[in-house]
Amino acid sequence: MRRFDLPTFLVGSAAAAVLAFIYLPMVVVVVYSFNPESVNVFPMRGFSLRWYQQLFENDELLAALRISVLIALGGTAIGLLLGVPGAIALARHDFPGKRVLERVVLLPLTLPGIVTGVAMLSFFPLIGVPVSLLAVLIGHGTFLIAITLTQVYARLKRLDPSLEEASADLGAPPLTTFRRVVLPNIKTAIIGSALLSFTLSLDEIPVTFFLIAGDNTLPIQIWAMMRRGISPEVNAISTLVFAGSIALILLGTALGGRDKESLH
Amino acid sequence: MDTAPAAKASDQAITPPKRRALLFLVLPPALWLVCFLVIPYLSLFFQSFLSTNDIGDVVLEPTLDPWKSFFTKDLYRDTLLYTFKIAAMVTALAVLCSVPLAYFIAFKVRRYKELLYSLIIVPLWVSYIVRAYAWKIILGREGILNSALQWAKITDAPVEAFLYSEWAIILGLVHIYTPFVLMPVYTAFEQIPRPLVEASKDLGAGRLTTFFRIVLPLSLPGLIAGGTFAFVLTLGDFLAPVLLGGTNNLMISNVVQNLFGTSNDRPLGSVVGIVLLVVVVLLLESTSRAERAFASLETGRGRFGGAR
Numbered sequence: 001m002r003r004f005d006l007p008t009f010l011v012g013s014a015a016a017a018v019l020a021f022i023y024l025p026m027v028v029v030v031v032y033s034f035n036p037e038s039v040n041v042f043p044m045r046g047f048s049l050r051w052y053q054q055l056f057e058n059d060e061l062l063a064a065l066r067i068s069v070l071i072a073l074g075g076t077a078i079g080l081l082l083g084v085p086g087a088i089a090l091a092r093h094d095f096p097g098k099r100v101l102e103r104v105v106l107l108p109l110t111l112p113g114i115v116t117g118v119a120m121l122s123f124f125p126l127i128g129v130p131v132s133l134l135a136v137l138i139g140h141g142t143f144l145i146a147i148t149l150t151q152v153y154a155r156l157k158r159l160d161p162s163l164e165e166a167s168a169d170l171g172a173p174p175l176t177t178f179r180r181v182v183l184p185n186i187k188t189a190i191i192g193s194a195l196l197s198f199t200l201s202l203d204e205i206p207v208t209f210f211l212i213a214g215d216n217t218l219p220i221q222i223w224a225m226m227r228r229g230i231s232p233e234v235n236a237i238s239t240l241v242f243a244g245s246i247a248l249i250l251l252g253t254a255l256g257g258r259d260k261e262s263l264h
Numbered sequence: 265m266d267t268a269p270a271a272k273a274s275d276q277a278i279t280p281p282k283r284r285a286l287l288f289l290v291l292p293p294a295l296w297l298v299c300f301l302v303i304p305y306l307s308l309f310f311q312s313f314l315s316t317n318d319i320g321d322v323v324l325e326p327t328l329d330p331w332k333s334f335f336t337k338d339l340y341r342d343t344l345l346y347t348f349k350i351a352a353m354v355t356a357l358a359v360l361c362s363v364p365l366a367y368f369i370a371f372k373v374r375r376y377k378e379l380l381y382s383l384i385i386v387p388l389w390v391s392y393i394v395r396a397y398a399w400k401i402i403l404g405r406e407g408i409l410n411s412a413l414q415w416a417k418i419t420d421a422p423v424e425a426f427l428y429s430e431w432a433i434i435l436g437l438v439h440i441y442t443p444f445v446l447m448p449v450y451t452a453f454e455q456i457p458r459p460l461v462e463a464s465k466d467l468g469a470g471r472l473t474t475f476f477r478i479v480l481p482l483s484l485p486g487l488i489a490g491g492t493f494a495f496v497l498t499l500g501d502f503l504a505p506v507l508l509g510g511t512n513n514l515m516i517s518n519v520v521q522n523l524f525g526t527s528n529d530r531p532l533g534s535v536v537g538i539v540l541l542v543v544v545v546l547l548l549e550s551t552s553r554a555e556r557a558f559a560s561l562e563t564g565r566g567r568f569g570g571a572r
Contacts, residue, residue, distance in 0.1 A: 007471055008372060015368035018361045018442070022387055025398035025439060028408060032401065040401045042412035078296075086293035093286050101290070104297050107305070110548060112500020114517045115541045118524050118533060119304035122311050127299070142300050145293055174285055203391045205503060210524065219393045226397055226507065235401070238394040245389040 030242065033235035040232065051236040061237060064221035071137055071217060072201035078141030079197045083148025084190065088182070090149070091156035092164070106150070108143035113206025116143070121210040135211040140204060144197040151196070155189035156182075188255070195252040199245060305541075312534035320528035330531040340519065340536065347516040350430070351498035354437045358494040359487060361438065362445040367479075370453035371461075384450065387443040396507050399436040403427040403508070428510030436508045441497050445490030452486020453479070492551045496544055516540055 032040050036048035055061060089095070090102060108116050117139070124135050159182075167177040205219050212220060218241070225234055315325040334340050369380045387395075402408050403426035410422040426432065456479060464474040480487075502517035509515075514522075520540065523533030 011364050011368050012372065014364035018365040019383065021361065021439065022442060023383075025395065025402060026387070026390060028402060029394060029398045032408070039406050040404075040408050040411070041406075042408045042415055082293040082296055085289040089286060089290040089293075093282075093289070095286055095290060097294075101294055101297070104302060105293070107301060110496075111541055111544055112496065112517065114500050114502055114520055115308070115537050115544075116301075116304075118520060118537050119308040120300070121524065122530065122534065123304035123307040124300075126307070138300055142296070145296065149293070199389060203393070205392065206500065209521075219391065222393050222397070223503070226393075226400065234397060238391070238397060241391050241394055245391065246386070249386065249389055 026242065029235050030239045032232060033239040035232045035235070038232060040235075051232040052240075054233050055236050055240075058233065060216075061218075061221055061225075064216045064218045067133065067215050068202050068218040071133065071140055072198045074137050075140030075144045075201045076194050076197040078137075079144030079148040080190065080194060082141075083145045083193070084152055084186075086145065087149045087152035087156060088178075091153050092161065105146050107146075108207075109146050109150075113204075114210075117207040117210035120207065124211070131211050131213040133212070133215060136208050136217070139207040139211050140201045143204075143207065144201060147197050147200065148190075148193040151193035152186055152189050155186045159185050191255050192252055195248055195255075199248050202241075202244075308534045308537055312531055312538055314531050316529060316531060320530075322530050327531075330529075330535045333532060334535045334539065343514065343519055344516050344539070346513075347499060350433060350437075350515060351495045353434050354441060354498045355491045355494040357434065357438045358442045358445045359449070359491050361442045362449045362490060363487075366446055366450035366453050370450055381450070384443060384446045388447070392440060393503070395440050396436055396504055399432065399439065399508055400427065403432055403435075427508065428512075430509065430513050432508040433504050433513055433515075436504050437498055437501060440504070441494045444493040444497065448486040448489040448493070449483065450486075452483035452489075456482045488551055492547065496547065499540065499544060 032044065033051060034047050034049065035044055036046040036050065086101075086105065090098065120135065120139050120142075121131065124130070124138070129135050129138065163181055163185075164177055167181045168174070172180070203219055204217075205223070208217050208220055216224060218237075222234060222237060222241075225231065311322060312330055313326050313328065314322050315327045315329065317323050365384070369377060369384070373380055400407070404410070405422050405424060405427065407427065409426060410419075413419045413423065414421075460478055460482070461474060464478045465471075469477065499515075500517055501515065502521045505513055505515045505518050516536065517540070520533055520536050523529050523536060527533075
């Protein structure tokens with residue numbers, strides 16, 4: 001043990017207080033999801049799984065979960081199909097309009113989601129995409145392209161292009177070079193961005209809010225339940241969402257193996 | 265010459281087979297982004313110069329009225345200023361929270377560094393809605409804080425003022441956005457060369473002097489990046505004001521939301537949206553001059569990629 005040191009102690013206390021500030025509210029949600037009563041009283045009197053049971057009988061919520069998962073899968077697929085080629089083009093080729101594309105692709109990440117949401121709401125119906133799950137899917141796909149593209153681009157920038165040149169010099173056609181040289185090297189970035197995309201889509205609100213009609217995604221449904229009133233049912237679904245996110249991080253770390261860059 | 269291989273590579277890029285491969289790679293994402301992103305932003309801009317008919321539908325009659333109402337009605341200016349005030353407070357508090365925690369992990373922790381680092385990453389993955397909701401059940405009239413205060417006999421009636429106040433919004437947003445600030449601040453602290461810190465101490469500077477004259481200036485890009493995240497994210501937030509602030513503390517994004525929803529005045533809503541967009545772009549441009557990392561392709565930071 002080091003000797004007691006007041007400045008270090010003070011900084012440490014402040015650090016601990018901030019960590020508590022970040023975690024305590026989430027801990028409260030998890031703890032009160034086991035609340036036997038319907039009001040969140042302190043101290044909690046007992047332990048119950050009734051809210052979890054109610055959750056699994058809540059058809060609206062289950063439908064919302066199903067929709068969220070479908071949108072997240074579809075959006076992630078769009079992000080991968082368009083983002084990976086885009087990243088390769090930006091990292092390995094020069095072409096007119098490259099600077100513009102670099103900036104445009106980042107817009108949905110840097111501009112407030114509400115602006116992107118109302119812009120899409122204003123234009124999509126004009127091209128025959130009224131507010132619907134299809135509109136939500138296109139909206140999610142659009143910002144997930146940016147997620148995949150930035151992650152894969154960053155990886156490609158660190159990958160020596162001479163590997164690809166060597167493969168081409170040895171007579172490999174471009175697709176073979178991609179499959180046998182590039183792909184193995186960017187695999188973890190692709191897996192990482194897919195998991196990141198999936199999680200972000202599951203949690204997305206601002207764009208979804210303006211494009212949805214009728215069927216809700218999970219966060220929009222939780223929001224609707226919250227506005228109707230406080231219920232420990234929301235604590236329970238929140239806890240499950242929390243657990244799901246942690247599971248995805250662990251999965252990402254495990255799949256990424258030693259290559260931590262893929263997730264961070 | 266260092267530049268020779270790069271020049272050669274770009275010469276090769278214009279041979280016909282390479283051009284075909286390039287088109288195949290770049291056309292699909294470019295077309296998608298033009299159709300579903302660029303044109304929508306442009307249409308928002310055009311819509312801000314259009315009129316509405318009796319039932320609130322947008323009609324193709326050009327007018328400057330929406331812009332005039334934005335610049336002449338106090339409501340919009342006041343809401344914008346109020347939003348700046350909230351965003352400035354959230355930013356200041358989030359930076360203030362981030363500095364000691366990031367500093368402690370970067371400089372003081374040895375054994376459990378990886379674990380603590382993971383602990384500051386995890387909240388970035390935890391749902392926004394869950395974290396906003398947490399404050400609702402803590403601060404509410406029948407919330408945990410109130411019932412704890414009554415249980416401890418500190419008050420005998422619930423305190424109404426916790427939820428639906430300006431402070432509730434600020435508290436909630438600081439909680440939600442601090443992890444976005446923590447990441448770049450932590451990275452900045454980690455990247456400070458340790459010999460510089462030791463040299464400062466060897467030359468007789470006290471710890472406070474070393475912190476304020478070596479550590480803090482060197483980590484300024486990280487602080488600016490983090491602060492910008494918090495500020496921009498707060499400007500675009502329209503859920504926390506509704507959930508935690510009630511009806512009297514609406515922010516600029518709530519105005520956009522209402523104009524596109526209940527009030528159904530899309531041209532005026534577009535004006536406010538475009539103003540918000542311009543404010544954010546100007547802000548990002550000016551801070552990225554000081555701190556290139558924000559929104560660069562290399563780091564992929566932003567609303568989502570943010571600090572991950």
